[in-house]
Amino acid sequence: MIRLIYGKKGSGKSKKLLSMANAEVENAKGNIVYLDDNNRCMYDLKHQIRFINTSEYSIDTTDKLYGFVCGILSRDFDISSIYIDGLKKMARYDSEDLKTLLERFDIVFEGIDAYIVVSGDDEIPGHLKEFIMN
Numbered sequence: 001m002i003r004l005i006y007g008k009k010g011s012g013k014s015k016k017l018l019s020m021a022n023a024e025v026e027n028a029k030g031n032i033v034y035l036d037d038n039n040r041c042m043y044d045l046k047h048q049i050r051f052i053n054t055s056e057y058s059i060d061t062t063d064k065l066y067g068f069v070c071g072i073l074s075r076d077f078d079i080s081s082i083y084i085d086g087l088k089k090m091a092r093y094d095s096e097d098l099k100t101l102l103e104r105f106d107i108v109f110e111g112i113d114a115y116i117v118v119s120g121d122d123e124i125p126g127h128l129k130e131f132i133m134n
Contacts, residue, residue, distance in 0.1 A: 002106055002114045004131040006124050013117045014041065014085050020115060021083045022046050030080030033072060037086030054090050062101040065091040070108055082109070084116040099127045 005013045018041050021034050025046045032049045036042075042051050052072070059065050065087075073079060084090075093101065098118070105114060116131075124132060 001112075002102060002109055002116065002131050004102075004116050004118050004128060006118045006120055006128065006132055008121055009119050013119070017083055017085050017115060017117050018044055021049055021081070024081055025049065028080055030078040031076055032081045032083070033076075033079055034083045035069075035085065035090070037089040041085070054086075059090055060092060062091045062093050062097045066101060066104050069105070073108060073112075079112055081113040081115070084114070087116055088119050095125055095127070102128070102131060 005016055007013050021032060022045060024032060025048050028048070034041075034045055034049050034051050035054055036051070037053070037055055039053050042053070045051055054065070054068065057068060059068055069082070072082075087093075091097075091101070102116075105116075118128070
């Protein structure tokens with residue numbers, strides 16, 4: 001299941017994602033992975049969460065991000081949740097690239113809860129509405 005946290009820059013999306021990840025530690029049925037484009041929240045996460053700074057791996061497209069995530073999933077079959085912050089900085093994309101990435105993620109995240117921060121100034125694009133978290 002993929003859920004997007006969508007909003008303008010500076011609207012508290014990252015704080016919400018961080019809080020959700022930390023809250024999940026108490027009841028997690030598997031491993032939790034948190035991807036970010038820098039180290040800004042590394043020390044705010046509980047130690048049980050696997051933090052990965054994607055800027056250390058030359059990820060700059062949606063294809064590279066997809067491959068990177070598939071590599072993580074292939075190594076650890078016990079992942080129950082994955083949190084992705086800084087998607088726009090991680091992988092430069094346009095609306096169609098994002099749609100394709102989410103469709104691809106939807107397949108590989110079967111049985112995994114995925115929460116992804118997406119920044120946008122406009123109204124939520126129609127093809128993203130199915131993924132928006134309430």
